[in-house]
Amino acid sequence: MATDYKQTLNLPRTDFPMKADLVAREPQRLARWQAGRLYERIQAARAGAPKFVLHDGPPFANGDVHIGTALNKILKDFILKFKALRGFDAPFVPGWDCHGLPIEFKVTQDMQKNGGPARGAADAATVRRACEAYARKYIEVQRAQFQRLGVLGDWARPYLTLDRQYEADELRLFADLVERGFVYRGKKPVYWSIPCRTALAEAEVEYRDHVSPSIYVKFPLVGHPGTSVVIWTTTPWTLPANLAVAYNSTFDYAVVLVGREQFIVSALLLPTVAQKCAWGDYQIVRHLRGEELSQLEYTHPFCARTGRLFAGDAFVDNVTGTGFVHIAPGHGLEDYQLGLEHGLPIYSPVNDDGAFTHTNDLPLEQQMPATLLGKSILETNGESEANAAVLAELRARGALLHHEPYTHSYPHCWRSKTPVIFRAMDQWFIEIDHEVVNSPASAAGATEKDKSGLGQTAQSPSAPFPLFPSASASDGHTTFRQRALAEIDRVEWIPDWGINRIKSAVQTRPDWCISRQRAWGVPIPAFFDAHGEPILDARIVRRAADLIEQHGSNVWFEKSAAELWALLRPADWQGPEAVSKSTDTLDVWIDSGSSSRAVLMRRAELQHARQSQPGQGHGQPGEPSPVASPPWQADMYLEGSDQHRGWFQSSLLLSLAANGAAPFRTVLTHGFMVDADREKISKSQQAQGGYEKPQTADAYVNRWGADIVRLWVSSQDFRNDIVVSEERINKVAETYRVIRNALRYQLSNLYDFDPGRDAVPDEQLTGLDRWILAEFSKLEADVLAAYERYEFHVVYQKLAQFVAVELSAIYHDVIKDRLYTDAPDSPRRRSTQTTLHRLVTGLCQMLAPILAFTADEAWEFVPGRPTDSVHEAHWQPRPFALREDEALCWQHLFELRERALPELEKARQAKLIGKALEARLTLRGGDAATRTAQAHGEALRELLNVSQLTVQLDGEGSPQFLVAHADGQKCARCWHWETDVGAHAGHPTLCGRCVAAVERCAG
């Protein structure tokens, strides 16, 4: 009976499921990884191996993991898994950024909603405790979500910027900056809520319509009697702070005669201005180009001082106003920047209550008239005392040309709902152009550190590594900005245009305002003396760091100024005594930017061996060897390209200033998530209900599984934008199935293969097996190179195409016959099994960084696998090259295959044959390929999957194939058409080859 013969075949069998069911099965594997401490096992196995340190940029501990954040972590995981697979010791210490406004804002909002203290009256310590609880809650949430993505790391010991030790190290780094003279006190305008008596952040202001007084004011020019420029403003109360007027150098200005006075305004805006100011009868005297205004000076309309005109092309527009913008550097951001450029005082004659006051920025006689003092800016019933008083002054002096109500969008305090003002406040700054010297900084801090005896101090940054090693100036005088730019050149930036981004960020950045009037942050341990003068001293900061390391930073907010001063005042203190403490916190970019000190230097597992070579990847041959890299310097930072101006910059500046070197050797950046229309996706759109697409990582993982998400991440060139769309992910899922099926096919044909017993040596492998191993070896080299360049999309493409073409369409298709029909232990079958075993082993390893779950799942089915998990394996590609003649032979055979397949297809269309095994092929030709075919007829027959092939060498000419139906009868076992079917009496339906196979089995 024919069906019996099926039992004599070696049909594939495996428990490796065809259906992945990732959503259900991945969590089980994850649980096993965790129970078996996989990360720790990998680390232990790599102890002593060369280090590869990728330092995690801390995501904000707020909300679910966004798909964009998932992309970032997955990319990091690709690299770390790859490095570990290649034998590196590649630890991963994940981190979280915990402080900052979004959390404080949310927490205070919730407190208010829940009937808590209104208007932010809650004390800082209470708010801070709530903030910490909030951050810790989301750290837990995000930790689970990151782990679910298959990201391995030291999740039990992440770094948190709210950890006491972190905060302490951050302050120690800050103390170094203070000691080296980087930190100074200056002024900068901030949003200020008068009723709440507090500074507001951008996120805390809401824009609402508001009616302001719109006024046009004369500013008489010095040396041009009877001539004034005209400015327009909607905040009359800022006029006492006016120190300059801005024009646009690209505009055309008109000088117009009105009665006996001359006014200068933008020519384009003249008609509007003339109408507003009721210049019924005016004439244009002449035109001025913008640059002709640059030397002009004016007299303040009601203060005894003069000001100058400056170009402000960036913000002086030709749409509203007069073409002249009144500048009060203490009351506006653009004003502030222009003021800085021209060395104007950041003058802000408004006190905490929002009332006019004199300050010591200007001589008293130059400040506002006494009639204005004490007037409040805050509106009551739509009227502002300050505005009214200013208008009165202007009217009294005939300076007011026009006044009308004006409705526009204006920032309001989110809590009190009142209009906010922009007001300059004292702030701490880091001076970017600080002059630095080439010699190492004094060790003054170290002695104090030793004395304190509190806590442990992070590794000293100085010891064997000179500060600012990259300095080239011999005169010993360079600015810190120049040092930073030089250091940037020593870092490898991928993609290479990244260096432009970071350089322009460093080149153009202003001094770094590092103080915030917020509660949820690391306190700036400064005091004030009886005169309100600040006390900021490196020794005090270090003692505060020790205190905070012991008690947490809430100690700063809970203890009184006197208590703190008593604890922190150095014994030999000569300076003024403190009477109050600072309540400012550090900019959160100082938090995350300090991780070089608080994490890279702190954690033993992140240290490179001392004899560490200069960073791999940079340093050209022939170039003088640069200073050895410090052992704590990370091999890589990997974040979105927005971080050039963010974390990359803050980390670089802080580490260079305090540790003497950049914290990274290589910086890799990725693009951003965009949707199918290549428009950005954002959480806010989602929140507004306009977006139904889920944008949390979990939403994708729960629908497709982590491996599909990971494969999708790998499939696109992350240096550009990454398209997230259902269509795209479904395509990737399709590729996943193809890969999974190929693995399954390979595993299913190894059920009776024991590599120790059955493996066939290379030189005894069949030609086809040697061919695929050579192809695989090329793939391996390509994939390895792509991984090393971090081009995962190339890995994806190469792997997917290899699986689809070389494996599925060719090799796997062809070897079915030998695997199924040869005797189980025939040399030919064992040769092919040896090859499959090698392929599946290599594929699992190659796939492991990307398909973290699936590669590990398949690995468990590989006979004689060398390690328990694929992630513990050491991937060492085995080159396999064909001899030259062998390679040429296969090249010929595949050329012929290309010609034969269309002929077979034609025959199929003509209903001459169905499957290829029903065909008899005749090849006729005279070229080299045909000669090869004659010599290797059986190999070609097998490659074409036909039952019969005849080769006829015939003069010249390119090869031609003729298709006919195969001769003989179909063998019931192997389905070949053979002329010897029926020749054996015992097996009348079998061909000779099958008779042999069957009898061998039976015997």
Next chain:
RNA sequence: GGGCGUGUAGCUCAGUUGGUCAGAGCAUGCGCUUGAUAAGCGCAGGGUCACUGGUUCAAGUCCAGUCACGCCCA
């Protein structure tokens, strides 16, 4: 408005220094197979390489400009 990027078949990507470079895989359509079967194989149709001008004997490949999108500034 400025800086930095990106723009090749429906999708994701290859296309070194300008001259068979218009390719691959997937998807689609049409067949075949039913011993990888919620699988497998074959064949076919798809692109004026964003657009417009230049340089050149010759340009996805160099230059300029335009448009669209992204990031960062303003």
